[in-house]
Amino acid sequence: MYDLKETSGLSISTDENGKLTFWAELDSIDPDVRYKKDMLDVLYDKNGQGSEELYYMYRGVGYKEDRELMAKHGLRYDITVLRSGQVGPEYIKTAGHYHPLKPGTEVTYPEVYEVLYGTAHYLLQTEPDDDGVDVILVEAKPGDKVLIPPGYGHITINPGSEVLVMSNWVASGFDSVYSPIKELGGGAYFELAAEGEDQTFIPNPRYKPAPRISLRQVQDHPELGLISGKPMYQEFLSSPDKFAFLTQPENYF
Numbered sequence: 001m002y003d004l005k006e007t008s009g010l011s012i013s014t015d016e017n018g019k020l021t022f023w024a025e026l027d028s029i030d031p032d033v034r035y036k037k038d039m040l041d042v043l044y045d046k047n048g049q050g051s052e053e054l055y056y057m058y059r060g061v062g063y064k065e066d067r068e069l070m071a072k073h074g075l076r077y078d079i080t081v082l083r084s085g086q087v088g089p090e091y092i093k094t095a096g097h098y099h100p101l102k103p104g105t106e107v108t109y110p111e112v113y114e115v116l117y118g119t120a121h122y123l124l125q126t127e128p129d130d131d132g133v134d135v136i137l138v139e140a141k142p143g144d145k146v147l148i149p150p151g152y153g154h155i156t157i158n159p160g161s162e163v164l165v166m167s168n169w170v171a172s173g174f175d176s177v178y179s180p181i182k183e184l185g186g187g188a189y190f191e192l193a194a195e196g197e198d199q200t201f202i203p204n205p206r207y208k209p210a211p212r213i214s215l216r217q218v219q220d221h222p223e224l225g226l227i228s229g230k231p232m233y234q235e236f237l238s239s240p241d242k243f244a245f246l247t248q249p250e251n252y253f
């Protein structure tokens with residue numbers, strides 16, 4: 001069992017597989033489950049051995065008394081639990097998606113993630129075009145916040161030996177866009193468990209020209225309510241206007 005109160009600010013914990021089990025005063029939510037069979041198009045090795053259940057998505061989490069404030073600001077708080085392990089040589093990861101343009105603007109919706117337990121690798125990638133794709137890799141630990149700016153698709157990888165639990169704030173009321181990553185057989189890079197001196201980040205050969213990758217450290221953005229170690233659920237409750245960048249990205253980016 002992992003107690004997530006300190007990192008999330010919520011009364012939640014998990015069982016040893018990472019499933020959320022304790023929901024004092026919270027609306028109880030059954031997760032959507034992403035299975036290996038749903039991910040065949042985006043895996044490094046679709047015949048790779050591994051668990052059938054890969055991750056659990058608890059969308060729209062919150063205390064009943066906070067629902068009105070969330071609705072007023074047009075935001076949704078989700079918690080996602082990625083199992084540890086591999087599918088074949090590849091670490092368990094999310095399918096990956098982009099966000100659509102905000103209607104009437106030239107800007108796509110951003111998002112913000114927070115690690116609650118475990119280690120995350122966030123792979124951010126620009127949209128594929130003739131110049132190729134730029135990839136940013138961010139490693140995040142409990143309490144860290146990672147901003148997904150407009151224009152970036154994103155995949156989360158669990159490279160650790162324990163479950164990864166993370167939360168996100170995002171504008172409610174839009175559908176994620178899966179087709180670009182699906183049509184290219186996954187993200188621009190695959191993260192594989194290293195054997196000997198083997199490279200762990202393998203470029204996806206279907207991205208042409210070859211994608212470019214750079215590492216970036218996690219960064220606080222106090223003006224956006226994103227401060228390492230401060231649960232962002234509580235930060236939203238105390239300063240909801242700081243999160244306006246999620247619903248009005250055209251004023252910030």
Ligand SMILES: O=P(O)(O)OC[C@H]1O[C@](O)(CO)[C@@H](O)[C@@H]1O
Pocket residue numbers: 034056057058059078079080094095096097111168170176
């Ligand atoms: O939609 P994907 O790529 O499977 O990623 C899963 C996670 O992304 C989110 O949709 C947020 O972007 C979460 O709700 C969800 O748990």
